[in-house]
């Protein structure tokens with residue numbers, strides 16, 4: 001209800017004014033403190049030359065740290081001042097008996113004098129009660145302790161620009177009203193935070209054990225991306241000492257997607273989290289010059305279905321390269337490289353045995369095992385150099401002694417001539433030997449180390465792919481077709497690889513060289529994880545040396561399933577046996593009508609591997625099916641639908657095609673027959689809601705729009721799993737309105753679907 005109509009309006013208004021005034025006061029204080037620390041820094045800097053330098057630096061450093069802290073506080077206050085909180089719970093803890101009104105917001109605030117909470121952070125233990133429990137008796141956990149109490153009121157606020165607009169009391173069970181309101185809004189070109197309407201199943205994901213891997217199967221629109229980001233904010237709040245933002249890495253499918261999610265973390269007060277794509281990460285670990293063709297290229301070839309047999313073979317090669325079987329093959333190869341590296345024979349300087357081959361092997365293969373193979377060479381070099389240095393005098397004396405004995409014998413020779421000759425020869429020999437020995441001590445280690453092979457990861461990997469004998473040696477069950485498929489999958493240019501090679505290269509780099517820069521990641525969040533191969537997940541685990549993965553995906557959207565995850569069970573069993581597995585079955589993005597049609601299309605054409613999405617209670621228009629005959633009709637019908645939707649306040653519009661070629665075709669149709677501003681979206685561009693975006697479905701995966709039309713013009717959808725999943729992905733992108741346009745119902749798999757699930761329109765309706 002409107003805030004003013006609520007019986008507690010005066011009280012709540014006063015409370016809000018008090019909070020705002022206090023925030024203003026703190027902001028003033030923070031401003032003064034900042035100035036103070038800046039002045040101190042200036043003085044400390046000037047003193048650097050005068051004072052003992054360590055004291056000067058420590059002064060400077062202390063002030064820099066205080067300044068950073070104050071700036072952080074300042075930023076946080078600035079960012080909550082217009083919307084300090086979004087909910088209140090009245091809570092009475094059983095033990096204390098004290099009744100508390102707890103206001104929940106995005107950041108905590110307390111009275112500096114009384115130390116009492118003014119705002120409680122949404123991530124704090126007690127705030128869990130707001131998300132998780134109903135009115136009445138509740139419990140929540142603080143560490144190992146369980147706190148019991150009673151919640152007598154749950155209240156929500158809508159505060160805009162510091163003004164109280166609405167107050168709602170949640171009487172029995174749900175947050176539905178506020179959720180409905182949140183969901184009925186428009187899709188922006190950026191994802192937003194949802195702290196005030198997090199649902200209980202989502203709350204469980206956000207707060208799931210942070211020290212265990214977590215795998216989440218969530219239907220389309222269930223909030224996976226959104227809650228992954230909230231989980232990061234929770235990580236940082238709960239374990240600030242262990243998880244700095246820099247130690248967390250998000251892996252997203254594309255740069256476009258990264259831009260799309262870029263505002264959520266700052267909205268949640270979190271910055272500096274590493275956000276990248278898997279291929280970008282591999283490039284950073286290996287070599288900035290490394291280039292990958294995109295996995296979408298393979299998808300496109302598969303979708304276009306050209307030279308079907310060849311494509312089937314390619315799909316098999318891609319699938320194999322993503323498998324743990326290939327990972328084992330690469331592992332064996334890496335082991336052999338390791339074993340075969342050590343130069344033959346003992347390490348000697350002249351005749352002096354420095355180290356036996358067996359001992360070097362022992363050091364290299366066992367004692368330095370904790371290091372990547374090539375780093376062990378450096379280690380061995382240092383050890384051998386030190387060894388030679390410490391032993392040099394002893395060896396020298398041994399040589400000298402040897403000659404002393406020989407000289408002693410020579411001096412005893414009776415014949416003057418022979419004695420002289422022998423002594424001179426021995427002296428000369430000694431001189432040469434000593435000179436050689438000294439030189440040997442300086443150079444022998446380097447010479448020995450140079451005998452280790454010097455090859456890079458690309459060289460090794462190319463050798464593996466193209467050497468039939470090697471491939472069979474590491475996997476004797478390999479078929480001839482696969483062997484030749486692997487060989488022909490190698491790209492011609494050095495440092496230019498296919499996406500399917502990324503995992504093997506990453507693994508080899510990890511095993512042989514270690515990453516180029518130290519990987520400081522302690523926790524990895526993977527979105528759209530159904531597109532990852534088992535080998536990719538395995539290689540990531542190895543190179544980051546962590547088990548702390550949060551893996552979120554939806555098998556129903558597995559359009560890369562020829563390579564990607566087929567079952568979460570496999571991921572748990574083979575890679576993360578300690579993982580928690582959670583599911584999200586409710587979908588928040590689309591209306592019931594749209595979700596019902598998407599579910600029907602999916603289940604009519606392929607085996608559904610996971611539960612179908614349950615839409616939250618939000619109704620909308622029935623999806624429209626536009627049957628058209630020619631380009632002109634199509635453009636006119638869609639223009640009309642879009643203008644109508646614009647009048648109905650929808651803001652973001654997308655036309656989805658099966659492939660890039662189809663989208664380019666649509667672009668031409670619209671430019672020729674419509675006055676709408678359209679733009680062809682690629683992964684490099686940013687979403688612009690002022691135009692109608694034309695996007696291939698696989699690029700739109702993960703994104704959302706108010707209005708979506710899926711157009712089949714030059715491309716149709718078959719009953720193959722890949723096509724049905726692609727349609728499903730497209731159909732689950734809109735928030736409010738879906739159109740499917742085709743020349744025949746079977747082209748978009750609607751021929752077999754219950755006709756009540758969509759409204760059939762003909763192109764003529766729209767053409768005037």
Ligand SMILES: Nc1ncnc2c1ncn2[C@@H]1O[C@H](COP(=O)(O)OP(=O)(O)OP(=O)(O)O)[C@@H](O)[C@H]1O
Pocket residue numbers: 179182183192194197198199202218219220221222223224225226227554557588589701702703704732
């Ligand atoms: N609890 C919630 N309150 C309000 N909005 C929500 C909530 N949960 C999800 N949403 C909204 O639902 C939409 C879908 O969320 P999101 O994109 O995170 O889902 P997803 O599971 O990653 O989807 P997909 O797999 O289809 O890409 C977003 O607009 C998000 O803001």
